[in-house]
Amino acid sequence: MPTTLKELAARAKVHPSTVSRVVNQDPSLRIGPTTRARIEALLRETEYRPNGVARGLKLRQTLVLAVVIPDITNPFFGALFRGIEDGAAPRGYQVLLCNTDGSPDRQRAHLHSLIARRVDGVILASSFLKDQAVRWLRHQRIPYALVNRFSDEGLDPFVGSDDVIGARLATQHLISSGHVRIGHLAGQSTVSTGVLRRRGFQMAMVESRLRAEPELQAEAGFVEDGGMRATERLMALQEPPTAVFAVTDMVAVGAYGVARRLGLRVPEDLAIVGYNDIPLAGRLIPGLTTVHVPIHEFGSAAARLVLEQIDSGQVTPKRVVYAPQLVIRGSTASGAEVLNAVNVASRGIGE
Amino acid sequence: MPTTLKELAARAKVHPSTVSRVVNQDPSLRIGPTTRARIEALLRETEYRPNGVARGLKLRQTLVLAVVIPDITNPFFGALFRGIEDGAAPRGYQVLLCNTDGSPDRQRAHLHSLIARRVDGVILASSFLKDQAVRWLRHQRIPYALVNRFSDEGLDPFVGSDDVIGARLATQHLISSGHVRIGHLAGQSTVSTGVLRRRGFQMAMVESRLRAEPELQAEAGFVEDGGMRATERLMALQEPPTAVFAVTDMVAVGAYGVARRLGLRVPEDLAIVGYNDIPLAGRLIPGLTTVHVPIHEFGSAAARLVLEQIDSGQVTPKRVVYAPQLVIRGSTASGAEVLNAVNVASRGIGE
DNA sequence: CTGAAAGCGCTTACAG
DNA sequence: CTGAAAGCGCTTACAG
Numbered sequence: 266m267p268t269t270l271k272e273l274a275a276r277a278k279v280h281p282s283t284v285s286r287v288v289n290q291d292p293s294l295r296i297g298p299t300t301r302a303r304i305e306a307l308l309r310e311t312e313y314r315p316n317g318v319a320r321g322l323k324l325r326q327t328l329v330l331a332v333v334i335p336d337i338t339n340p341f342f343g344a345l346f347r348g349i350e351d352g353a354a355p356r357g358y359q360v361l362l363c364n365t366d367g368s369p370d371r372q373r374a375h376l377h378s379l380i381a382r383r384v385d386g387v388i389l390a391s392s393f394l395k396d397q398a399v400r401w402l403r404h405q406r407i408p409y410a411l412v413n414r415f416s417d418e419g420l421d422p423f424v425g426s427d428d429v430i431g432a433r434l435a436t437q438h439l440i441s442s443g444h445v446r447i448g449h450l451a452g453q454s455t456v457s458t459g460v461l462r463r464r465g466f467q468m469a470m471v472e473s474r475l476r477a478e479p480e481l482q483a484e485a486g487f488v489e490d491g492g493m494r495a496t497e498r499l500m501a502l503q504e505p506p507t508a509v510f511a512v513t514d515m516v517a518v519g520a521y522g523v524a525r526r527l528g529l530r531v532p533e534d535l536a537i538v539g540y541n542d543i544p545l546a547g548r549l550i551p552g553l554t555t556v557h558v559p560i561h562e563f564g565s566a567a568a569r570l571v572l573e574q575i576d577s578g579q580v581t582p583k584r585v586v587y588a589p590q591l592v593i594r595g596s597t598a599s600g601a602e603v604l605n606a607v608n609v610a611s612r613g614i615g616e
Numbered sequence: 617m618p619t620t621l622k623e624l625a626a627r628a629k630v631h632p633s634t635v636s637r638v639v640n641q642d643p644s645l646r647i648g649p650t651t652r653a654r655i656e657a658l659l660r661e662t663e664y665r666p667n668g669v670a671r672g673l674k675l676r677q678t679l680v681l682a683v684v685i686p687d688i689t690n691p692f693f694g695a696l697f698r699g700i701e702d703g704a705a706p707r708g709y710q711v712l713l714c715n716t717d718g719s720p721d722r723q724r725a726h727l728h729s730l731i732a733r734r735v736d737g738v739i740l741a742s743s744f745l746k747d748q749a750v751r752w753l754r755h756q757r758i759p760y761a762l763v764n765r766f767s768d769e770g771l772d773p774f775v776g777s778d779d780v781i782g783a784r785l786a787t788q789h790l791i792s793s794g795h796v797r798i799g800h801l802a803g804q805s806t807v808s809t810g811v812l813r814r815r816g817f818q819m820a821m822v823e824s825r826l827r828a829e830p831e832l833q834a835e836a837g838f839v840e841d842g843g844m845r846a847t848e849r850l851m852a853l854q855e856p857p858t859a860v861f862a863v864t865d866m867v868a869v870g871a872y873g874v875a876r877r878l879g880l881r882v883p884e885d886l887a888i889v890g891y892n893d894i895p896l897a898g899r900l901i902p903g904l905t906t907v908h909v910p911i912h913e914f915g916s917a918a919a920r921l922v923l924e925q926i927d928s929g930q931v932t933p934k935r936v937v938y939a940p941q942l943v944i945r946g947s948t949a950s951g952a953e954v955l956n957a958v959n960v961a962s963r964g965i966g967e
Numbered sequence: 968c969t970g971a972a973a974g975c976g977c978t979t980a981c982a983g
Numbered sequence: 984c985t986g987a988a989a990g991c992g993c994t995t996a997c998a999g
Contacts, residue, residue: 267731267756269992280970285994297968317733318678319992321669322975329712329733338694338895346688350715359729361680362713364701378710380618382668382680405618518899525901544689548869550876550901620976631986636978648984670976673991 268311277304284308288315321383330571331361331384333375335391339488339515340543341560342390345412348564349388356572358385365391373398380405386571388564392416393455408574410567414457422574424567424585428458431556431589432465432510435538438554438591439508440473442598444536447475448499448506450485450492450516459487462512462540481506485516492519500527500535508536508597514543517553517596537596551595558589619662628655635659639666672734681922682712682735684726686742690839690866691894692911693741696763699915700739707923709736716742724749731756737922739915743767744806759925761918765808773925775918775936779809782907782940783816783861786889789905789942790859791824793949795887798826799850799857801836801843801867810838813863813891832857836867843870851878851886859887859948865894868904868947887948902946909940 270288274281279300287296287304296304307313321327330353334342350360361384363375372391376398379387386408392399392415399416402409410422439447449466452459463482470477480502485495492511496519499506511517517539521531529535531551539546542557566585574580621639625632630651638647638655647655658664672678681704685693701711712735714726723742727749730738737759743750743766750767753760761773790798800817803810814833821828831853836846843862847870850857862868868890872882880886882902890897893908917936925931 270994271992281992282971282994283969286969289994291995300969314728314732315994316673316992318669318672319975320994322667322673322977322991323993323995325975327669331710337688337697338691340689340691343689343694346713347715350713357729359682359712359714359726359733361710362697362701363710364698375710377665378708381665382710522899545896548873621978622976632976633978633987634985637985640978642979651984666978667976670991671978673975673993674977674979676991 267316268313269316273304273307273311273313277307279304285315288313325383326385326575327383328357328359329361329382329384330358330386330388330568331363331375331379331382332388333363333365333372333379333391335367335487336364337362340545341513341515341541344543344560345390345564348561348566349568350564351561352565352568353572358568358572367391369393369396369398372396373401376402380407385575386410388412388567388571390414392457394457394460403580406580408571408580410570412563412567416457419584420582422570422580422582422584424563424570426558426563426587426589428461428589429465429468431540431558432462433469434465434589434591435510435540435554435556436466436469437473438593438597439510439536439538440469440475442508442536444506444508445475446481446504446506446508448481448483448509449477450495450499450509450511450520451482452487452512452516453484456487459512466510485512485519487513488515489519489522492516493523494519496520496523500529506535508532508538510538510540512540514539514541514546514553514555517555518545518549521549521553521596532595532597539596542592546592547594549596554594554597555592556589557592559587562587618667619664620667624655624658624662624664628658630655636666639664676734677736677926678734679708679710680712680733680735681709681737681739681919682714682726682730682733683739684714684716684723684730684742686718686838687715688713691896692864692866692892695894695911696741696915699912699917700919701915702912703916703919704923709919709923718742720744720747720749723747724752727753731758736926737761739763739918739922741765743808745808745811754931757931759922759931761921763914763918767808770935771933773921773931773933773935775914775921777909777914777938777940779812779940780816780819782891782909783813784820785816785940785942786861786891786905786907787817787820788824789944789948790861790887790889791820791826793859793887795857795859796826797832797855797857797859799832799834799860800828801846801850801860801862801871802833803838803863803867804835807838810863817861836863836870838864839866840870840873843867844874845870847871847874851880857886859883859889861889861891863891865890865892865897865904865906868906869896869900872900872904872947883946883948889948893943897943898945900947905945905948906943907940908943910938913938 270281273284365372390412396416451463467477483495483498485491539553539555542555546553546555621632624635716723741763747767802814818828834846834849836842890904890906893906897904897906
């Protein structure tokens with residue numbers, strides 16, 4: 266059993282409250298120098314560390330944040346988690362990680378459990394549109410933030426990027442490369458990123474007087490296997506697309522796999538654009554053209570947003586929205602074109 | 617503020633202990649049916665959930681496990697975490713995740729903090745050989761387990777695989793493919809996997825009367841950038857290797873990058889073998905021959921090992937060691953060879 | 968400068 | 984069948 270304040274007090278022949286005061290370096294109280302020295306020696310000797318649970322009960326703070334995501338094996342969420350941890354650690358917070366695998370039930374169960382544990386804040390990256398669990402969370406009066414996906418427009422503290430603009434950039438890039446028949450590997454319509462990125466795709470098409478035909482929009486979910494199935498469907502059409510915009514980089518990875526299996530060259534036979542710019546995107550061959558969003562910063566900003574609410578004692582639906590940036594790589598352009606585009610892109614980022 | 621037992625008791629006009637009994641469905645006590653009905657209605661109405669912190673203080677259990685790893689963005693640790701979570705969730709546990717980035721200081725700081733929080737158990741996947749922090753942990757009398765890496769042979773509860781055998785398998789495969797000049801992209805000598813996999817490499821070489829020359833063994837750490845640098849060094853030798861065995865798949869990924877940059881074909885100009893069989897290994901082009909270890913099971917077994925100790929109240933240095941399996945893909949063999957090897961491998965796994 | 972008390976929100980052995 | 988008390992390990996306003 267670890268040492269307690271009471272034991273220490275008995276050994277130092279003082280009252281437990283006195284020991285507590287030197288442990289916490291209580292500024293308002295001056296402790297007698299001999300008493301203090303005696304207690305400090307004991308503290309060092311026993312390597313005393315106050316019981317965090319008892320402290321948490323008394324102080325009403327656990328110094329724990331919780332993160333709820335679909336799946337940590339998805340590289341997007343790995344980077345996001347690191348951002349959150351980096352934002353929370355300087356303040357002494359550690360982070361509980363909960364995976365939902367996209368199940369609303371699991372999400373709800375995790376949230377209930379976290380509230381019962383009295384975590385100081387929750388960061389949710391697995392929310393659905395009009396999500397009952399989010400509405401419930403809202404009423405718990407606990408600091409929280411949604412990341413990447415929102416639930417009901419404008420109602421929640423949120424960190425993310427403008428998905429319509431990002432998707433529009435991606436699609437415009439394909440159009441300006443000369444593509445006319447462009448497919449969309451779409452996200453789920455129950456998730457904001459799915460809906461908004463599809464909207465951005467459609468917007469760009471319409472703006473260029475191209476038709477966003479329904480048969481060219483195939484739901485792919487957000488990960489590789491759905492990306493493969495959706496690409497297979499599109500490429501089996503009478504008149505398959507010459508380019509696809511994928512709702513995420515992982516869906517784009519699925520498209521690479523199918524292209525390879527079908528013997529299609531990327532980008533000559535099929536150009537591909539992704540979304541997020543996960544580290545893997547730059548390692549694919551050819552490199553994946555994608556929409557860069559600052560994933561790590563999503564995380565640290567979300568952590569800060571929650572910490573602000575903890576500090577202020579108020580839940581404020583502040584929103585932090587980053588501008589997405591197109592990053593052009595080999596999956597949409599030949600070598601020479603990529604070099605030019607890189608110059609443009611890096612200039613763009615500097616602005 | 618969430619509802620408390622005391623408030624509920626006042627509303628139901630009973631003593632808090634009575635409410636507590638129906639919340640916990642106390643089996644030894646029979647509660648009057650009318651009282652019970654009244655309280656249960658109240659519980660549903662208020663959606664009462666006991667304060668986990670207070671409960672934790674009284675019951676001396678937090679229902680929290682902690683996982684300490686180098687970096688969650690490394691796919692190996694993503695899969696490991698999922699295994700741990702899957703092993704812990706059925707028992708009502710949630711999991712704190714701590715990244716060390718390989719820093720002993722951060723590892724130590726995290727462990728101290730976790731102990732102060734009174735987590736019920738710790739799973740450590742970032743340990744070094746003869747690690748002071750591990751020795752300290754051992755003396756805390758808290759359930760724990762090391763995963764993948766061990767620290768002092770045999771002293772700690774451990775889940776992993778036999779790294780010497782795995783590395784030997786990998787190297788023997790290269791030798792039997794006709795390679796003579798074989799390099800090793802080695803892990804750090806401060807980590808058990810680094811030392812043991814190098815030992816397995818050397819063992820296989822010597823057994824085949826080949827020389828394991830020091831100049832052909834380059835320290836690469838465990839991730840991609842180190843893998844790139846080490847591969848560059850080996851390929852710059854007077855007489856570069858025709859094949860390399862990489863201490864991890866991520867290091868092998870670094871080798872792919874350098875091979876590509878140097879215009880070397882894999883496997884014709886440079887054969888590559890990795891270790892771990894992360895999901896990425898099968899997606900590389902060509903597919904990465906590697907040593908398969910059951911990463912997800914490492915996690916769930918470690919969770920079970922810790923839960924066993926929690927149940928028994930004893931820290932027992934039980935060891936769970938899995939046999940590694942060679943998985944042959946395109947990075948060491950032509951198409952026809954791969955097909956044959958797959959058949960052999962799948963038979964091997966069935967045994 | 969230090970002690971004694973109260974209380975954070977629970978659970979459970981002990982009474983009755 | 985239910986109440987009252989003690990206690991988990993802290994912190995801090997209140998005394999002295």
